[in-house]
Amino acid sequence: MPLSPGDRQVLEALLRSKPQTLDGTTQAVIEQARAQTSQLIDVERARAGEILDQAKANEQTLRQTAEQREALIQQWLKAQQPQPSPGTEKPADADLKALIQQEVKTAIDEQLKGLIAQIEGALGQLGGGNDKGSNG
Numbered sequence: 001m002p003l004s005p006g007d008r009q010v011l012e013a014l015l016r017s018k019p020q021t022l023d024g025t026t027q028a029v030i031e032q033a034r035a036q037t038s039q040l041i042d043v044e045r046a047r048a049g050e051i052l053d054q055a056k057a058n059e060q061t062l063r064q065t066a067e068q069r070e071a072l073i074q075q076w077l078k079a080q081q082p083q084p085s086p087g088t089e090k091p092a093d094a095d096l097k098a099l100i101q102q103e104v105k106t107a108i109d110e111q112l113k114g115l116i117a118q119i120e121g122a123l124g125q126l127g128g129g130n131d132k133g134s135n136g
Helices: 004-017 026-080 091-130
Strands: none
Touching: 004 026, 026 091
8 A cells, every 4th residue: 555645754754763763564664654643643633623612712702702892882872872762763873783783793703704714724734734644
């Protein structure tokens, strides 16, 4: 069975760095290299999972913070306005509310784009060398 380019690179690096530890047959050397590569892949997958979990938690925190900010802004704006008679909402109030919601949504979207770019970058680094050699 031929080695993938990723497995070949790992094997060559292993031979250069630790030639004395690779005593034995060619098959044993290949199996040792595959085992070490598999361990590295598992560690990186676990790390990627941790990064994704952290990003999800950050996303949730950002959403909660944005919702809290929106509520505070609305409370402040409401306190600044003269109180209309009960049950009536001025068109300007509705427009202001829509504007605030749009601004909050835009801010959330921008922060999420940044998080997504960071996650994709991290996954790209993790997957760059492992996609080709993860067949087994």
